[in-house]
Structures are given as structure tokens and as C-alpha cells.
Amino acid sequence: MPRTFDRRAIDAPAQIRLLSSPVRQELVDTLAALGGEASVADLAEQLGRPxxxxxxxxxxxxRGGLVREVEPVEGDEQRYRLAGTGAAPLRLAYRAGKAGNLAALGRFARSLLRIATRDFEEGLRLEDVVVSGPQRELWTARNKGWLSARDVEEVNRLIERLCELTSQPRAPGRECLMSLAFVLAPIRPRAKRRARSE
Known part of the structure; x- marks a missing residue:
């Protein structure tokens, strides 16, 4: 029987591996964006897939305990709901140095970045996409700089706020479905590479 979990703390390597599939990541994200529950037809429409x-x-x-089937009312379509507690989308708990968790998290990150790249490239093709100013819809960047402990705390507060904003379900006044992906990582000095001898 799948274990229950707080959606903000998935740490089982088997569950994380399930999300290394871009299709499954998108299903889970789309379920969250649709309020935590949706019919297969709604999911297919949002994802542009059969x-x-x-x-x-x-x-x-x-089977992995991340989603559960909702008992259909007579004549209704099959519906699925995110498993777990709370209303927030899935989040992962990292256990640095734990081999199984480490490998699963790496696969998850690669899959997430593939989805983000695809979303960005599709956004570039839209003629009416806003690319500057306060209503900007499309943006990719990488920054690298030195942070204090206080700066790291502020970055985390801001990222958490961005996650809250971009995890809201569909509602009147919220007509623009957007995705946000990011990576925050410490950089340790690397060993200098030796020049090749000629």
C-alpha cells in the first residue's frame, strides 16, 4: 500500500524516480494548477496530448502513491487527484549524500530542465508574448554571484513567494497559465585543470 505523505516533503527515491518522466511531472503540475483534481479530458486539453x-x-x-483515482459519479468522466495533505503542488525533500535520493533527484532535475527548455522555446514562437516590462511573460537567465547568509535567506524567501504565486489554481482573474523553473546551487571551487602538454 502506498504511504501517505505531505506533498511538500517527498523524499522516497522511488517516488522521485516516478517524476523523472516529463509527462508525469507535467501531469502532477497540471493537476496542481487545476486545483488538485481533474478529469483525464481536462488534463489532455491542458497538455495538448491525447x-x-x-x-x-x-x-x-x-501505484506510486503520488496521485489517486477519484470514484466517478455515475456517467462522469474518470477523475484523478493529487495524493497527500494540503493544497500545494508536489515538492521534494533533499537528502544530500544519500545515494538513492541523489541519483533520483539528478534525474528529476534533468527532466524538469527539459520541460522548462521546451516551455521557453514554445514561448519564443508566440507572436504576442511579452518579453519586457512589468507584464513580462518570457525570461531565462543565469546569475552567479557571492551571497551572505542573510542574502541566502532572502533568496529563499523570494523563491518561496514565486512558488506560491506560480502554484495558484485556475480562478476568475487568473487566465494565464505559466510555468516557472529554477535551480539554486552552491558552487565549490573546482580543481584547476592542467594544461595539455603539446
Whole structure:
């Protein structure tokens, strides 16, 4: 029987590995964006995929305890709901140095960045996308700099606020579905590379 969990603290390598599939990451993210529960038809519409191709991934997510099937009301479509407590989207708990967790988190990050790259490239193709000013919709960047302990705390507060804002479910006045992906990582000095001898 799948264990229950707080969606803000997934740390089981097997569950993290389930999310290394871009399709399953998108299903979980889209369920969260639709308020935590949706029909397969709604998910297919939001993802631009045929509904038949989603059932396999939804069953895998159900077996892994990340999603659960909602008992359909007579005549209704099959619906799925995020498992766990609370209303926030899935979050991962990192256990640095734990081999199984480390490998699973690496696969998850690679998958997440593939999805982000695809979202960005699709955004570039939109003629009406806003690329500057206070209503900007498309942005990618990488910054590298020196932070104090207080700076790190502020960065984390701001990232958490961005996560809250970009995790809100659909509601009147919220018509623009957006994705946000980021990586924050410490950089340790690397050993100098030796010049090749000629």
C-alpha cells in the first residue's frame, strides 16, 4: 500500500524516480494548477496530448502513491487527484549524500530542465508574448554571484513567494497559465585543470 505523505516533503527515491518522466511531472503540475483534481479530458486539453496516452502515466502515479483515482459519479468522466495533505503542488525533500535520493533527484532535475527548455522555446514562437516590462511573460537567465547568509535567506524567501504565486489554481482573474523553473546551487571551487602538454 502506498504511504501517505505531505506533498511538500517527498523524499522516497522511488517516488522521485516516478517524476523523472516529463509527462508525469507535467501531469502532477497540471493537476496542481487545476486545483488538485481533474478529469483525464481536462488534463489532455491542458497538455495538448491525447487522453489515451495519459492513462498509463496516471496509473503509474497512482501505484506510486503520488496521485489517486477519484470514484466517478455515475456517467462522469474518470477523475484523478493529487495524493497527500494540503493544497500545494508536489515538492521534494533533499537528502544530500544519500545515494538513492541523489541519483533520483539528478534525474528529476534533468527532466524538469527539459520541460522548462521546451516551455521557453514554445514561448519564443508566440507572436504576442511579452518579453519586457512589468507584464513580462518570457525570461531565462543565469546569475552567479557571492551571497551572505542573510542574502541566502532572502533568496529563499523570494523563491518561496514565486512558488506560491506560480502554484495558484485556475480562478476568475487568473487566465494565464505559466510555468516557472529554477535551480539554486552552491558552487565549490573546482580543481584547476592542467594544461595539455603539446
Amino acid at each position: 487522453a489515451d496516452g495519459l492513462y498509463y502515466h496516471l496509473r503509474v502515479l497512482c
